[in-house]
Amino acid sequence: MSATCNVVVLLSGTGSNLQALIDSTRTGDSPVRIRAVISNRADAYGLQRARDAGIDTRVLDHKAFEGREAFDAALIEQIDAFNPQLVVLAGFMRILSAGFVRHYQGRLFNIHPSLLPKYKGLHTHQRALEAGDTEHGCSVHFVTEELDGGPLVVQAVIPVELHDTPQSLAQRVHAREHQIYPMAVRWFAEGRLTLDDRGASLDGQLLAASGHLIRH
Numbered sequence: 001m002s003a004t005c006n007v008v009v010l011l012s013g014t015g016s017n018l019q020a021l022i023d024s025t026r027t028g029d030s031p032v033r034i035r036a037v038i039s040n041r042a043d044a045y046g047l048q049r050a051r052d053a054g055i056d057t058r059v060l061d062h063k064a065f066e067g068r069e070a071f072d073a074a075l076i077e078q079i080d081a082f083n084p085q086l087v088v089l090a091g092f093m094r095i096l097s098a099g100f101v102r103h104y105q106g107r108l109f110n111i112h113p114s115l116l117p118k119y120k121g122l123h124t125h126q127r128a129l130e131a132g133d134t135e136h137g138c139s140v141h142f143v144t145e146e147l148d149g150g151p152l153v154v155q156a157v158i159p160v161e162l163h164d165t166p167q168s169l170a171q172r173v174h175a176r177e178h179q180i181y182p183m184a185v186r187w188f189a190e191g192r193l194t195l196d197d198r199g200a201s202l203d204g205q206l207l208a209a210s211g212h213l214i215r216h
């Protein structure tokens with residue numbers, strides 16, 4: 001697919017994954033076009049990164065809405081104004097309603113700092129250390145109605161070192177996030193990645209339950 005793939009990114013914080021996506025589109029041959037960055041927090045540093053890159057930004061404060069459904073409906077309206085083929089969650093700290101997820105079925109990505117299905121939710125690095133895991137990592141997945149569930153696209157696996165702390169692990173996992181997220185987004189933009197009833201496929205081949213695995 002040579003056409004441009006419009007992407008809208010949702011975030012609530014620092015936006016280092018957004019930065020990795022922005023950097024990956026600067027190669028000249030990238031089919032990915034980040035059309036807008038939307039945050040539920042006006043002070044998210046990710047918005048500044050977007051502005052610096054000349055990308056449209058919007059702020060939609062969830063506190064101004066009565067309930068999740070109303071916020072999500074307004075969010076859909078804002079997102080769809082940019083006509084995205086793909087919506088990317090990059091540290092968006094909101095649980096999304098079933099209606100929102102269904103609206104973007106097959107074109108909504110999330111990144112999570114663990115080897116899913118392990119450690120859904122928060123404090124993933126701490127939990128991996130406490131469990132004595134020898135490997136840890138991060139996952140990109142299609143979003144379904146199950147929190148941090150949904151078919152896996154790609155996982156990066158790193159070894160847990162003897163002296164690792166939650167902070168040191170977080171740092172190394174983050175570095176891998178910055179590699180696999182742009183990779184997955186590009187696959188999608190090139191039309192290589194699809195989702196159907198059987199799961200996620202890359203180049204027409206059904207992916208394993210773990211998604212495409214990248215080690216070390």
Ligand code: GRF
Nearest residue numbers: 014015016017091111112113
């Ligand atoms: C990442 O750790 C990601 O896995 C999680 O939220 C964090 C966002 O980090 N979903 P950043 O804002 O992209 O730096």
